[in-house]
Structure formats: structure tokens, C-alpha cells
Amino acid sequence: MNSTSTEQMGQVKDPSSMRAMLMEKPGVPLRLVTLPIPEPGPTQVLVKIIACGICRTDLHVVDGELPNPKLPLIPGHEIVGAVVRTGASVSAIRPGDRVGIPWLGYTCGTCRYCRRQQENLCERALFTGYTLDGGYAEYTVAYENYCFPLPERYAGPEGAPLLCAGLIGYRSYTMTGLNVQRLGMYGFGAAAHILAQVARYEGKEVYAFTSKGDEAAQSFAKKMGAVWAGSSLETPPHPLDAAIIFAPVGDLVPRALQCVDKGGVVVCGGIHMSDIPAFPYKWLWEERVIRSVANLTRQDGWDFLAMAPRIPIHTSTQHFALEQANEALDALRKGKISGAAVLVM
Ligand SMILES: [Zn+2]
Ligand SMILES: [Zn+2]
Numbered sequence: 001m002n003s004t005s006t007e008q009m010g011q012v013k014d015p016s017s018m019r020a021m022l023m024e025k026p027g028v029p030l031r032l033v034t035l036p037i038p039e040p041g042p043t044q045v046l047v048k049i050i051a052c053g054i055c056r057t058d059l060h061v062v063d064g065e066l067p068n069p070k071l072p073l074i075p076g077h078e079i080v081g082a083v084v085r086t087g088a089s090v091s092a093i094r095p096g097d098r099v100g101i102p103w104l105g106y107t108c109g110t111c112r113y114c115r116r117q118q119e120n121l122c123e124r125a126l127f128t129g130y131t132l133d134g135g136y137a138e139y140t141v142a143y144e145n146y147c148f149p150l151p152e153r154y155a156g157p158e159g160a161p162l163l164c165a166g167l168i169g170y171r172s173y174t175m176t177g178l179n180v181q182r183l184g185m186y187g188f189g190a191a192a193h194i195l196a197q198v199a200r201y202e203g204k205e206v207y208a209f210t211s212k213g214d215e216a217a218q219s220f221a222k223k224m225g226a227v228w229a230g231s232s233l234e235t236p237p238h239p240l241d242a243a244i245i246f247a248p249v250g251d252l253v254p255r256a257l258q259c260v261d262k263g264g265v266v267v268c269g270g271i272h273m274s275d276i277p278a279f280p281y282k283w284l285w286e287e288r289v290i291r292s293v294a295n296l297t298r299q300d301g302w303d304f305l306a307m308a309p310r311i312p313i314h315t316s317t318q319h320f321a322l323e324q325a326n327e328a329l330d331a332l333r334k335g336k337i338s339g340a341a342v343l344v345m
Contacts, residue, residue, distance in 0.1 A: 020137035021325040023073045026064025029326045030075070030136065037139045042089040044141045047099060052135030053078030053160035054320075054328050054341040055190070056248065057103070060272040061130055062329060069130055075325075076135030076343070077103040077128040078163040079142075080155060090144045098155035099147040100163045100305070104296050105132045106143050120171075120295035127295070136325050138345055148301050151309050161315045161340035162308055165190035169246070170304040172269035172293045173198060176242035180204060184240040184259060186232055187247030188221040189332075190340035191269060194313055195244070200225040201311045207236045209252075211335065220316075220338050235259060244269050253290060254279035262286040269293055317342045 018037045021030040040046045058075045060066050079101035083093055093099065107114055107122035114122050128134045128142070150159055169191035176183060183199050184207040185192040196206045208221030209232040218229035228236055232252055239261035245252045246269050253276045256266045263286065271294070284290070316339030320328040328341045 018138040019322060020074050021322060023062055023069070023071070023075055025071060026062060026069070030062065030329075032323050035137070038133070038141045040085060040087040040090075040141045042087040043144055044087045045083045045090055045093050045099070045144055045147065046085040046139060046141050047079070047081035047101065047147075048084050048139055049079055049081040049135050049137060049345050050098075050155070051080045051157040051160045051345065052076040052343045053163060053165065053190070053317075054325070054332055054343065055164045056246075056332065057164070057271050058129065059329055059333055060248070065272050066130065070132065073129070074133040074135070074137050074140070075129045076137075077101070077105075077130070078160045078165070078342075079128070079135035079140060080150065080157070080159045080163070081135075081140070084139075086144070093144050093147060093149075098150045098152070099142075100150045100154070100159060100301075101128055101135065101140065101142045101147055102163045102167055102296060102301055103127050103129070104298065105146055117297070117299075120297045120300075125295065136322065136343060138322070146298065148305055150305070153309060153312065154305075157317050157319060157342045157344050158315050160342045161190050161194060161317065162305065162313065165340055166194045166308065166313070166315075167301050167304050168293065168296050169195045169244075169269060170198065170307075171296055171300045172244045172267045174300075175265065175267045175291060175293055176244065177265050180241040182207060182236075182238055182240045184209060184236065184243035184256060185221075185226075186243060186245040186249075186252045186256060188217045188224075188226075188229070189246060189337065190315075191246045192244075193220070193224050193316060193339050196221070196224045196226060197311055197313050198307070207240060209234070214335065216338065217335075240264060242267070245273075246270060248273045250274040250276035254283060257283045257288055257290065260288055263288065265289045265291065267291055267293055315340055319344045
């Protein structure tokens with residue numbers, strides 16, 4: 001709701017308060033509430049949110065499939081915003097800067113994972129929209145060192161899906177290994193439609209797998225440059241060198257394994273998946289690999305956000321108002337989003 005419509009409704013907005021969609025407990029719809037605008041800590045910045053993408057992980061959070069969320073919680077970890085105020089010790093970011101706030105919100109810097117450049121696995125990491133409040137709101141605070149400066153072209157709703165679908169998708173993509181020519185993607189949503197552009201830019205062939213009969217997703221995949229699109233029950237015309245599974249469906253793991261050639265990698269790109277059924281060892285034999293990807297490092301973000309404008313990546317977004325977050329989540333749950341859903345404040 002913009003200020004004009006607020007005035008039309010005869011309400012006067014308190015300048016120290018903000019609207020947010022709050023998760024009070026998992027499994028119940030988010031509630032529109034008015035909260036005080038948060039105060040940035042010494043190493044944090046206060047950001048006025050321009051847009052926040054809706055990620056499948058948000059569904060896992062609100063549905064209670066991920067343990068121990070902060071409660072109550074403001075979900076959302078694909079945040080694009082403008083810095084309005086900085087904490088006393090903030091040095092590199094200034095008011096007015098456009099920043100992106102990703103899933104990785106804080107790491108300790110001292111655990112054994114942080115010390116060996118695996119901060120994505122930090123033992124004391126905090127995650128935006130899960131263990132820290134996120135972007136389904138008009139304002140948020142974020143640690144300075146975990147914000148990414150955004151190029152102008154991505155400082156609006158189009159940039160939001162890059163912050164997780166793009167960035168963790170890119171990490172999954174880099175885990176497929178060298179010498180990948182034919183790359184399969186299972187689930188052609190926000191992440192795949194971004195990664196297909198990266199793959200094409202690098203001269204790879206994209207094979208898109210969707211739910212059986214989802215012709216809309218298959219034609220969307222072809223529009224985004226896939227050389228082949230079909231159902232996840234089908235075998236592609238050529239064996240794949242690697243596959244990334246974005247859909248949270250464990251059944252797809254043995255299916256993907258049967259479609260990759262010797263030495264091929266199957267990357268599970270999501271944070272949650274239904275159980276993987278048992279399968280014969282011969283499907284894994286010949287050095288096929290199954291692996292997961294967890295979170296992101298800041299280096300992934302810097303690399304990906306430097307690459308995105310060179311391609312340049314375009315995102316296909318479907319916009320919702322903040323108070324429509326429940327409808328947007330439901331549309332994502334039902335596979336009704338083409339590209340990425342974004343809340344625009
Ligand atoms: Zn750590
Ligand atoms: Zn995400």
C-alpha cells in the first residue's frame with residue numbers, strides 16, 4: 001500500500017513503524033502486522049526494502065519443514081533495498097547505497113569451516129528470513145559485511161531473484177564440474193530460468209525436466225534457451241554430463257542418475273527434499289556422484305553478481321504486494337509461478 005492509499009483510508013502512518021508479514025508459528029498463514037522499524041547494531045545497516053523475492057526455502061520455513069526458525073519471524077531472503085542509516089562501525093556502505101541481502105546473514109569467522117573458506121557451512125551461521133528477520137517487510141537490518149552492492153540494473157524487483165535462486169543456483173552450477181556440455185535441470189522455476197542463461201552464455205546445452213504435462217513450464221524453458229524440455233519421467237535424447245535438481249522431490253535423484261553419463265554429477269540444489277528411494281548400485285557405478293549444495297559463501301555472491309550484468313541475465317518476475325505474501329507462497333506451492341515471485345513494497 002503506498003502513502004496515497006493510506007491517506008485515502010484516513011490512516012496516518014507512524015514514521016517509526018513498518019508493516020511486515022509475520023510468521024508466528026509454522027503451518028499457519030503469515031499475518032500482516034505493524035512493528036517498530038528495527039535499529040541497526042554497530043556493524044549493521046538499516047535498509048528500506050524495495051523488493052523481496054519468494055524462494056522455495058520460504059515455503060519450507062513457513063510449512064515447518066526446517067527446524068528451529070526464529071519465532072516470531074519475518075521470512076524472506078532475496079532482498080533488494082536502499083540503505084537509510086548505518087551503525088556506528090559501518091565503513092564501506094553509505095546511506096543511499098542499493099544493496100542485496102542474501103540467505104547467508106552472518107558467519108563467525110573463527111570455526112574450522114570459516115577458516116577453510118567454507119563459510120557456507122559455518123557452525124554459528126545466521127540466515128536471513130530463518131534465524132534472522134528477513135524481507136517480507138518495509139524495512140530490515142543486515143550485517144554490513146553480508147550485503148552485496150547491486151549494479152543499477154538489478155536495484156529493483158528484477159534483481160531480487162538473483163539473491164538466492166541466482167546465487168545458490170550458481171553455486172549448484174559450479175558444483176557440476178568441468179567438461180559439462182549437456183546439463184539437465186529438474187524443476188524449471190526461479191533458479192533454473194536464471195541458470196539456463198548462464199549455461200547458454202557458457203556454450204552448454206540445457207535439458208529441462210518439469211512435472212509431467214506441465215506444458216507451460218516446458219515452453220517457458222524452451223523460451224529461456226533449453227534445447228530440450230520434457231517430463232521428469234522421460235529420458236532425454238542424449239545422456240547428460242550433469243544434472244541439477246531444484247524440485248524438492250527425492251524420487252528425482254535416481255531418475256537423474258539414470259540420465260547422466262559415466263562420471264556425471266547430480267547436484268541437489270535445495271535445502272529440503274522428500275526421501276530418496278533405494279536404487280541399484282549400478283546406477284551410481286562408473287564414478288557418478290550425488291551431492292548437495294548448502295547455503296552460499298560471499299565469494300559465490302561476488303562472482304555471480306559480477307557475471308550477471310555481463311551476460312546480462314534477465315529475470316522473469318511475477319509481482320505481489322507485501323500483504324499478498326500468503327497468496328504468492330500458495331501460488332509457488334501449486335507450481336503456478338512462471339519464473340520468480342517477488343513482493344514489491
Ligand atoms: Zn564459522
Ligand atoms: Zn532461497
